[in-house]
Amino acid sequence: MKQRSRFSYTMKALFSRPLVVAAAIIVLLFLLAAIFAPFLSPYDPYETDITGALKGPTAAHILGTDKLGRDIATRLMYGARTSLLIGFASVMISALIGVLIGLVCGFYGGIVNEILSRVVDALMSIPNIMLAMALSMMFSSGTIVGLMIVLGLATVPTYARIMAAEVMRIRDSDFMVAEKVLGMSSARKIFSHLLPNCISPILVVLTANIGTTILCESSLNFLGLGVAAPTASWGGMVNEAYMMMMLTPAYALAPGLCIMLLVLGFNILGDGLRDAIDPRLRGTL
Amino acid sequence: MGRYICKRLLQAILVIFLISVFSYFLMYLVPGDPVYAVLGSDITREQYMEQFYLMELDKPIIIRYVHWLTRFLTGDFGTSYRYSVPVSELLAQRLPITMYLGIISLVISVILGVLCGTICGTNRGKAADNILTVLANLGSVVPGFWLAVVGMYIFSMNLGWLPSYGFAFPWEGAGVAASLKQTIMPVVCLSVGSIAGLTRQMRSGMLEVIRQDYIRTARSKGLKESTVVVHHAMKNAIIPVVTIIGLSLRNIVSGAVTIETVFSITGMGSLLVNSILARDLPVIQACILIIAGMVAISNLVVDICYGYLDPRIRIQ
Numbered sequence: 397m398k399q400r401s402r403f404s405y406t407m408k409a410l411f412s413r414p415l416v417v418a419a420a421i422i423v424l425l426f427l428l429a430a431i432f433a434p435f436l437s438p439y440d441p442y443e444t445d446i447t448g449a450l451k452g453p454t455a456a457h458i459l460g461t462d463k464l465g466r467d468i469a470t471r472l473m474y475g476a477r478t479s480l481l482i483g484f485a486s487v488m489i490s491a492l493i494g495v496l497i498g499l500v501c502g503f504y505g506g507i508v509n510e511i512l513s514r515v516v517d518a519l520m521s522i523p524n525i526m527l528a529m530a531l532s533m534m535f536s537s538g539t540i541v542g543l544m545i546v547l548g549l550a551t552v553p554t555y556a557r558i559m560a561a562e563v564m565r566i567r568d569s570d571f572m573v574a575e576k577v578l579g580m581s582s583a584r585k586i587f588s589h590l591l592p593n594c595i596s597p598i599l600v601v602l603t604a605n606i607g608t609t610i611l612c613e614s615s616l617n618f619l620g621l622g623v624a625a626p627t628a629s630w631g632g633m634v635n636e637a638y639m640m641m642m643l644t645p646a647y648a649l650a651p652g653l654c655i656m657l658l659v660l661g662f663n664i665l666g667d668g669l670r671d672a673i674d675p676r677l678r679g680t681l
Numbered sequence: 682m683g684r685y686i687c688k689r690l691l692q693a694i695l696v697i698f699l700i701s702v703f704s705y706f707l708m709y710l711v712p713g714d715p716v717y718a719v720l721g722s723d724i725t726r727e728q729y730m731e732q733f734y735l736m737e738l739d740k741p742i743i744i745r746y747v748h749w750l751t752r753f754l755t756g757d758f759g760t761s762y763r764y765s766v767p768v769s770e771l772l773a774q775r776l777p778i779t780m781y782l783g784i785i786s787l788v789i790s791v792i793l794g795v796l797c798g799t800i801c802g803t804n805r806g807k808a809a810d811n812i813l814t815v816l817a818n819l820g821s822v823v824p825g826f827w828l829a830v831v832g833m834y835i836f837s838m839n840l841g842w843l844p845s846y847g848f849a850f851p852w853e854g855a856g857v858a859a860s861l862k863q864t865i866m867p868v869v870c871l872s873v874g875s876i877a878g879l880t881r882q883m884r885s886g887m888l889e890v891i892r893q894d895y896i897r898t899a900r901s902k903g904l905k906e907s908t909v910v911v912h913h914a915m916k917n918a919i920i921p922v923v924t925i926i927g928l929s930l931r932n933i934v935s936g937a938v939t940i941e942t943v944f945s946i947t948g949m950g951s952l953l954v955n956s957i958l959a960r961d962l963p964v965i966q967a968c969i970l971i972i973a974g975m976v977a978i979s980n981l982v983v984d985i986c987y988g989y990l991d992p993r994i995r996i997q
Contacts, residue, residue, distance in 0.1 A: 514692065517696045517977070518697075518977075519703070522969055522973040522976075523932070523934050523938075526935065529954070530707055530957070530969060533957060611824055614824055615935075620958065621954075621958070634827055638943070641838060645834060648827075652824060652830070655824050660819070663821070
């Protein structure tokens, strides 16, 4: 009962701000476009038509056609599918692994935490995109699942660090001492008591990280290290298009605007969530 | 302070060691036979065995790692599979370009970030704050490669003001003006994200500081507002900003990967992309180790500065 009322309070605080509502609507629209792409567009995203290639916007093709004659607006919707799938899945993968590592390290502290902190420092010194690029060689990418794993693993250190810090913060609080007195097992202490108390900061990071993961994903796709050719991705579209910008500027501009809007949506949602959970921070970021 | 520096130094050495372990072992997890990766698959049995022993593939990976590290420390980074030249030669050409662009971007980011953040923090809720905050939010979500593409479309293709590709140092043949023109767009694209991040951090720092009692005291002493802002507020608000300078460097180097590709700049970023596409392992190892090492060292410097600026940190 207590948990539920707190949840509804947070949701109310979250959606009381017009900016957050707008961000939620943006994200929702992209989600709907991604899910219902086959119904929203009469075109096949993979069917090529060389004779109709690189046409500017017309009534039939509102954003024109790409270099193989495919409808750009349709490709954008399927690109949203790629980005959202990868964004959600890789954040889940990294949060799951990172939270577990962080929990164990924060709980045991001492030498375990010291070792982990240095490993995390080492991994975080490698820029995310480079780590993802290196990992993409191993998990023979080119598939959406491959990219999910690559981007998921590349962000594990971030979660591990936040989680470890969070656990250390509450490890010495009175209720943890009480549990020690009660003789609870470590597993029960960690999963039934520490985890629920650390979940809100992780949730905030998770939301905002969907955005940064999508940014990273689009960079990889732009470089040709992401999903393989026929699959639509926003980064890949910019890459195909930028050499022909004099002919069809919309081809390169539209995917970039989509990336910006979607990432902005997730960032504002993340910020809003943080403010709703910790009202002291409201308006300072 | 001495103890703090020693501790951080030891940690940094450990971190760099771990990076070297990671970048070495990662490459041996890549599927495929390393011998074929060097010579191609069209080789005789003898050639294969010769290369096999040359690469010490008959020895345990730990020993190979130790040998690799000793060679690395003496400046021998191996030979590129793709270019067939020593990796150190490649890096000597490529690294300065990325460093040059990166350092310019970092300096610009820090100056503009601190400035914009201070303007926002001291004018909370006013037009200047709103405009800059919106810009900072946009700046932190715009993909660098797309910004580069759009910049190229506007300033190279349509207006013809700036060149769309290439880079040369000002002291090289093409001259200062030409080099400057080639530098503008990459530097802008590299810095936008960091400026945005630093602005947001500086703004929240200023908002935190400006409501402290000592600011009220300073004002009630009758100090000029500019003195209060510069000498009392900024000095304290800038401390958390210092910690994310290391992060900014990381972002700028990340940006270099895509932005150098768009502008056909032969720096470290484009070298890394091409090496990954060609599975050129020695180059990838060296690139990752050097870049991560630089980030780790900059983090060390930042932490020492932080300890110097904020005495509380040293004791923790």
